[in-house]
Amino acid sequence: MKQTVALVITHGRFxxxxxxxxxxxxxxxxDAYALGLCLGNDVDELRQEVERIVKESKExxxxxxxxxxxxxxxxxxxxxxxxxxxxxxVITGVNIVMLIELFSSRDGxxxxxxLAAVTGSGIEGIKQFP
Amino acid sequence: MKQTVALVITHGRFxxxxxxxxxxxxxxxxDAYALGLCLGNDVDELRQEVERIVKESKExxxxxxxxxxxxxxxxxxxxxxxxxxxxxxVITGVNIVMLIELFSSRDGxxxxxxLAAVTGSGIEGIKQFP
Numbered sequence: 223m224k225q226t227v228a229l230v231i232t233h234g235r236f237x238x239x240x241x242x243x244x245x246x247x248x249x250x251x252x253d254a255y256a257l258g259l260c261l262g263n264d265v266d267e268l269r270q271e272v273e274r275i276v277k278e279s280k281e282x283x284x285x286x287x288x289x290x291x292x293x294x295x296x297x298x299x300x301x302x303x304x305x306x307x308x309x310x311x312v313i314t315g316v317n318i319v320m321l322i323e324l325f326s327s328r329d330g331x332x333x334x335x336x337l338a339a340v341t342g343s344g345i346e347g348i349k350q351f352p
Numbered sequence: 353m354k355q356t357v358a359l360v361i362t363h364g365r366f367x368x369x370x371x372x373x374x375x376x377x378x379x380x381x382x383d384a385y386a387l388g389l390c391l392g393n394d395v396d397e398l399r400q401e402v403e404r405i406v407k408e409s410k411e412x413x414x415x416x417x418x419x420x421x422x423x424x425x426x427x428x429x430x431x432x433x434x435x436x437x438x439x440x441x442v443i444t445g446v447n448i449v450m451l452i453e454l455f456s457s458r459d460g461x462x463x464x465x466x467l468a469a470v471t472g473s474g475i476e477g478i479k480q481f482p
Binding site: 232233234235236238239240242243246247258260261291292293295301302305311312313314315316317318319320322337338341344345347348349350351352 | 362365366368369372373376377388390391421423425431432435441442443444446447448449450452467468471474475478480481482
């Protein structure tokens, strides 16, 4: 079973706080990164930082799942570039349910099965009451 | 058309940062609140703060949509209590796509139609690449 690295990229700091919130619920996670693009930040610096994490992870034989806030904009553009160049996997529309599923399941599922579980959980986690 | 108040409640600070990230993309939003439950916080104080916002909104004739991180845990328990007591609407699994839809559509849609659009956009915003 390949190890899987989780990397969250969002506009602003919410992905960084999202990872902290998940760790508040589940405890500290290994191979988990979060980066944000804030006003005044250089997109190219963010891309380089993402590329460094993705390359290092791939070189040590790990899968990389990049979770971004939405399709469109720099976070997803960077993610899709990493998908093309390094065979990273990208999931858009990140919510906390996906991350909980990813951290709960990544040691026991093959990559394709893991990705389906993560996107499925994210979708099923969206419910309206009443 | 009733005005709609958006209130995000999450474990930790990620909902607070999520609202800031949306405002970074869309500009400042009126009738938009975000609260977080951090380690050491008193759940009852959070509930009272939520209740104050919901009551004031309802008393001024506004609808309230509470977006929480996940079903289960204090944020959703507080939201569901507000649904029962004050007819607030609750959506779980919040992501940035839902908030963008809510802020884009809340002035032009009836409540039921708005809720369906928000949950639908949240779900449709979750995609896997490649």
